[in-house]
Amino acid sequence: MVVGTIAADATLPLRQRVLRPHQRMDEVRFPGDDDADSRHLGAFDTDGRLVGIGSLMRQPPPWAADDSSAWRLRGMATDETMRGKGVGAAVLTAAIGHVAGAGGGRLWCNARVPAVGFYRHFGLCPVGEEWEEPDIGPHIAMELWVQAGR
Numbered sequence: 523m524v525v526g527t528i529a530a531d532a533t534l535p536l537r538q539r540v541l542r543p544h545q546r547m548d549e550v551r552f553p554g555d556d557d558a559d560s561r562h563l564g565a566f567d568t569d570g571r572l573v574g575i576g577s578l579m580r581q582p583p584p585w586a587a588d589d590s591s592a593w594r595l596r597g598m599a600t601d602e603t604m605r606g607k608g609v610g611a612a613v614l615t616a617a618i619g620h621v622a623g624a625g626g627g628r629l630w631c632n633a634r635v636p637a638v639g640f641y642r643h644f645g646l647c648p649v650g651e652e653w654e655e656p657d658i659g660p661h662i663a664m665e666l667w668v669q670a671g672r
């Protein structure tokens with residue numbers, strides 16, 4: 523498996539199918555997707571098929587609105603046929619590496635509750651209370667402090 527930077531548009535089919543099947547592909551763009559410092563990561567299987575995605579954006583969390591070090595992780599998804607094989611781990615490791623390479627800082631996300639164990643695996647900790655996201659399900663914010671380095 524290879525993980526690399528991909529264009530924002532390349533994330534849309536997996537993002538729509540795995541994360542937002544109730545929406546059309548043109549509705550699953552995130553604000554900031556096309557910002558210059560946003561980074562979209564893709565994992566490719568040995569056939570060159572895109573099987574995992576995740577996106578990073580410069581955005582502070584609501585509980586630390588003045589944190590200019592913060593990166594928001596969004597749109598983590600692994601193809602249904604490829605779960606449990608290390609695809610998500612490879613994407614999240616690359617995301618943490620990107621934050622470290624950019625000087626470190628706060629990495630945060632709004633995690634779907636069924637995925638909390640996945641993020642915990644990489645050291646992210648829950649912040650605050652759970653809430654219900656309409657059409658999607660229960661969420662909780664999570665964060666990790668990433669040291670600078672590579």
Ligand SMILES: CC(C)(COP(=O)(O)OP(=O)(O)OC[C@H]1O[C@@H](n2cnc3c(N)ncnc32)[C@H](O)[C@@H]1OP(=O)(O)O)[C@@H](O)C(=O)NCCC(=O)NCCS
Pocket residue numbers: 540541574597598599600601604605606607608609610611612632633634636637638639640643
């Ligand atoms: C969450 C998701 C991205 C994980 O991707 P994945 O490719 O299946 O994850 P990996 O195989 O790389 O798992 C890495 C480790 O996390 C663990 N893990 C994976 N999903 C987990 C979960 N939901 N709960 C607890 N642990 C989990 C794995 O067991 C593995 O542990 P190991 O290294 O000890 O074997 C994937 O399940 C997915 O796309 N889910 C649906 C969409 C979703 O909920 N995305 C997150 C939105 S916040």
